Amino acid sequence: MNDTPENKIPVIAVVGATASGKTALAVEICRRFNGEVVSADSMQIYKGMSVATAKPTPEEMRGIKHHLIDFLPVTEKYSVARYIADASAAVADIVSRSKTPVVAGGTGLYADSLLQGVVFEDEPDTAEVRQALRLRREKEGIEALYDELEKIDPETAESLHINNEGRVLRALEVYYLTGEKPSERRIRSRQTESPFLPLYISIEYKDREKLYEKINKRVDNMVANGLIDEAHDYFALDNACTASAAIGYKELAPYFDGVITLPEALENLKRATRRYAKRQLTWYRNKEGIHRIYADELPEGVSAADEAEKIITESGLFNR
Numbered sequence: 001m002n003d004t005p006e007n008k009i010p011v012i013a014v015v016g017a018t019a020s021g022k023t024a025l026a027v028e029i030c031r032r033f034n035g036e037v038v039s040a041d042s043m044q045i046y047k048g049m050s051v052a053t054a055k056p057t058p059e060e061m062r063g064i065k066h067h068l069i070d071f072l073p074v075t076e077k078y079s080v081a082r083y084i085a086d087a088s089a090a091v092a093d094i095v096s097r098s099k100t101p102v103v104a105g106g107t108g109l110y111a112d113s114l115l116q117g118v119v120f121e122d123e124p125d126t127a128e129v130r131q132a133l134r135l136r137r138e139k140e141g142i143e144a145l146y147d148e149l150e151k152i153d154p155e156t157a158e159s160l161h162i163n164n165e166g167r168v169l170r171a172l173e174v175y176y177l178t179g180e181k182p183s184e185r186r187i188r189s190r191q192t193e194s195p196f197l198p199l200y201i202s203i204e205y206k207d208r209e210k211l212y213e214k215i216n217k218r219v220d221n222m223v224a225n226g227l228i229d230e231a232h233d234y235f236a237l238d239n240a241c242t243a244s245a246a247i248g249y250k251e252l253a254p255y256f257d258g259v260i261t262l263p264e265a266l267e268n269l270k271r272a273t274r275r276y277a278k279r280q281l282t283w284y285r286n287k288e289g290i291h292r293i294y295a296d297e298l299p300e301g302v303s304a305a306d307e308a309e310k311i312i313t314e315s316g317l318f319n320r
Helices: 022-033 080-096 108-115 127-140 142-152 154-158 165-178 182-189 208-224 227-235 250-256 262-283 304-315
Strands: 009-016 035-039 100-104 196-204 291-294
Touching: 009 022, 009 080, 009 108, 009 304, 022 035, 022 100, 022 196, 022 304, 035 080, 080 100, 080 108, 100 108, 108 196, 127 142, 127 165, 142 154, 142 165, 154 165, 154 182, 154 262, 165 182, 196 304, 208 227, 208 262, 227 250, 250 262, 291 304
Parallel strands: 009 100, 009 196, 035 100, 196 291
Antiparallel strands: none
């Protein structure tokens, strides 16, 4: 990599919706620019849960080292602040070996917090408000609370999957304790200059239906690869609170309880995943300076990696 006038560390960030092809693109970028991947996925950090989170297989990694994947027990909580610390250490390690750091994943809050120098304030905490929200969840369902969060703080809601009940409730808890939107607190928390110089590349589809077709096919492949057994095993674990937040698990719970059929559960899963993809795309919709590659409009014989290579080379920030 070249030195920059700002003395910052250049980082390639591959972002986009679920099933858009981020993993394959990030791996190919690493192959072309001597890089390693730092995951920015809030669920792939957990051990197991490989099928539901579409964790890259050794074959998909193609020999490229991936950091912050499959290292944390499902019973352990993980914060954005901890992710920033762990990911910053991973980037430093990669750079120390004269390699290119490539941050890749669909959790926009993780990627942006890392690359934009966010310093999080201590969050207020009270058991009384938390318990009240949990009681509301039991009576009204998480959908009602998620809809409430969307009205209060659309930006935060867009960054969270509805199944991630803990974070949805936590966002509402912070709002009711402080009277301030969590997204506003994040903006105010950007008190330090980022040590990184990110080059954002988003892989997208002009025709949204093509992305949805890929999502539906991914769910079918997950089932073929053992999603049902994986979800069943995780629901059987004690204190595996994280498992119920992963896409692919909660949608199957009514099926395990005998409330709905498996086809109904899988259709719910496809619908929930499409909704999540919409929020991921919205997160970066108005971001300035982002380079967008539309996978469904590439010329014949040109891959997303080819387009990314041109963008990276023209930036002048990275050596091969």
